[in-house]
Amino acid sequence: xxxxxxxxxxxxxxxxxxxxxxxxxxxxxxxxxxxxxxxxxxxxxxxxxxxxxxxxxxxxxxxxxxxxxxxxxxxxxxxxxxxxxxxxxxxxxxxxxxxxxxxxxxxxxxxxxxxxxxxxxxxxxxxxxxxxxxxxxxxxxxxxxxxxxxxxxxxxxxxxxxxxxxxxxxxxxxxxxxxxxxxxxxxxxxxxxxxxxxxxxxxxxxxxxxxxxxxxxxxxxxxxxxxxxxxxxxxxxxxxxxxxxxxxxxxxxxxxxxxxxxxxxxxxxxxxxxxxxx
Ligand SMILES: C[S@@+](CC[C@H](N)C(=O)[O-])C[C@H]1O[C@@H](n2cnc3c(N)ncnc32)[C@H](O)[C@@H]1O
Numbered sequence: 001x002x003x004x005x006x007x008x009x010x011x012x013x014x015x016x017x018x019x020x021x022x023x024x025x026x027x028x029x030x031x032x033x034x035x036x037x038x039x040x041x042x043x044x045x046x047x048x049x050x051x052x053x054x055x056x057x058x059x060x061x062x063x064x065x066x067x068x069x070x071x072x073x074x075x076x077x078x079x080x081x082x083x084x085x086x087x088x089x090x091x092x093x094x095x096x097x098x099x100x101x102x103x104x105x106x107x108x109x110x111x112x113x114x115x116x117x118x119x120x121x122x123x124x125x126x127x128x129x130x131x132x133x134x135x136x137x138x139x140x141x142x143x144x145x146x147x148x149x150x151x152x153x154x155x156x157x158x159x160x161x162x163x164x165x166x167x168x169x170x171x172x173x174x175x176x177x178x179x180x181x182x183x184x185x186x187x188x189x190x191x192x193x194x195x196x197x198x199x200x201x202x203x204x205x206x207x208x209x210x211x212x213x214x215x216x217x218x219x220x221x222x223x224x225x226x227x228x229x230x231x232x233x234x235x236x237x238x239x240x241x242x243x244x245x246x247x248x249x250x251x252x253x254x255x256x257x258x259x260x261x262x263x264x265x266x267x268x269x270x271x272x273x274x275x276x277x278x
Contacts, residue, residue, distance in 0.1 A: 005170035006210055009146075012168050013121050015212045016074075016097070022124035023072045023098060048278040057100070066134035072098025072127055075163030076214065076250040077192025077241065080104040084190070089113040089158040092182065094147045094175070095119055095165025099128030099140070105161065106137040116157070117142045119149060150182050157182045161165055162191045167218040168211070176231040183257040189228075191253040194218040195238060200247045208245040215245060224253055234258045 057078055062070050080101050085091060085108035093102040096117025106115035117140065119125050125142050132140040145151040147162075148171045160179045169175045169265025179189060198220045209264050217225065221238045228236045233255035240249040 008170050009120075010275060012212050013123060017123040019074060020072065020098065020127045023068055023127060038061050051153060057104075059223070061104055064107060065100060066131045068127065068133040069103055069135070072131075073100045073244050074122075075101070076194055077163060077194055079161035079163050079190045079192045079252075080086045080108065082190040082192075082252050082254065083159050083188070084162050085109055085113075085144050085159060090114045090116070090156065091159045091161060092116045092118065092150070092152065092157045094160060094162035094179075095098040095168070096128055096142065097124050097163075097165075099142075099169045101161055101163050102128065102140055102142070103132055103135045103137050105138045106132075106135075107119065109139065110255075113139060113207075115140050116152065118145055118147060120144065120146050148178060150178045152182050154181050155184045156189075158184060158187050160187070160189045160191070162189075162193070164194065164214055166191065167194045169217070172219060172227060173230075175181065176227045176233075180231040180233065180257050185257060189233070189253065189257075193224075193251060193253060194244055195224060195240065195249055195251040195253075196220040197247040197249070198222045205248065208248055215248060218248060222252070224251075225255045226254075228255045232257055 057070070057073070061080070074097055083091070083105075084104055086108045089109045090113060091105040093105060093115065096102045096119045102117035104113045106113075109115060114136070117128055119128070119142070122144070125144055128142050130266055132142065135144060143151055147165065147169060160183060166172060166175055192215050196218045200220060205218055206216040211217045221240070224238050225236050236255040237253070239252045241252055242250045244250055
């Protein structure tokens with residue numbers, strides 16, 4: 001039976017709180033030690049169980065980070081490698097987890113720039129704050145909130161990044177609309193996420209893995225493109241990078257915000273909660 005949006009979000013929050021506790025040694029029995037229990041599906045080993053996210057960071061980048069930030073990496077890509085950040089820019093990392101991408105971004109934008117991390121899970125925020133302090137990243141600001149309602153003013157961010165989080169949202173239309181709202185005109189996104197091949201139904205995605213394991217909630221490539229276009233983005237690209245399950249892939253999503261659009265023009269698929277999942 002499909003869960004409601006609120007129940008699913010709470011399940012996601014619980015799972016990632018447990019992952020954060022596993023990294024700090026406070027976990028009570030997921031048995032995987034490093035937080036990698038987040039991808040519990042056999043289909044999702046490429047995302048979490050094999051610590052795939054961590055492997056996507058160059059040794060040089062890992063060297064810039066506290067060990068706990070690397071251990072807490074639960075992403076499916078490396079958005080800082082594609083976002084082309086510049087000195088002085090304001091960056092927002094959606095679902096910042098243990099802080100790996102927000103800390104790397106802070107270094108890229110330098111002392112005149114700002115790196116915001118947004119997450120809904122207290123345990124992840126505490127871990128990221130600890131890691132940012134260890135990395136002496138004074139320009140990191142961690143915010144508590146949900147990516148469907150970003151707690152920042154309109155047109156206040158140059159670049160939005162995110163690593164394996166948008167698939168976990170129960171209202172993707174709201175997320176894409178909020179990204180467009182907070183970006184300055186000409187602002188850009190560099191996002192890593194799981195995407196399904198076009199034509200894979202919601203039920204088929206759910207057969208390949210759970211919602212909390214970053215599989216069942218993945219948009220298809222076409223749905224991502226249509227959603228971004230409806231939210232006011234141009235120069236959209238969804239580039240598949242690696243297979244995570246049959247017909248499902250890690251991908252890099254890039255686009256530029258050029259104009260505003262009304263959320264009512266969002267395709268229906270992005271406004272569903274969790275049809276066919278779990
Ligand atoms: C798969 S982890 C990825 C963490 C981090 N981006 C990384 O690469 O290690 C997902 C993170 O997103 C957060 N998250 C999931 N759904 C969210 C939502 N709707 N709003 C805010 N944070 C959310 C979780 O708390 C968790 O920290």
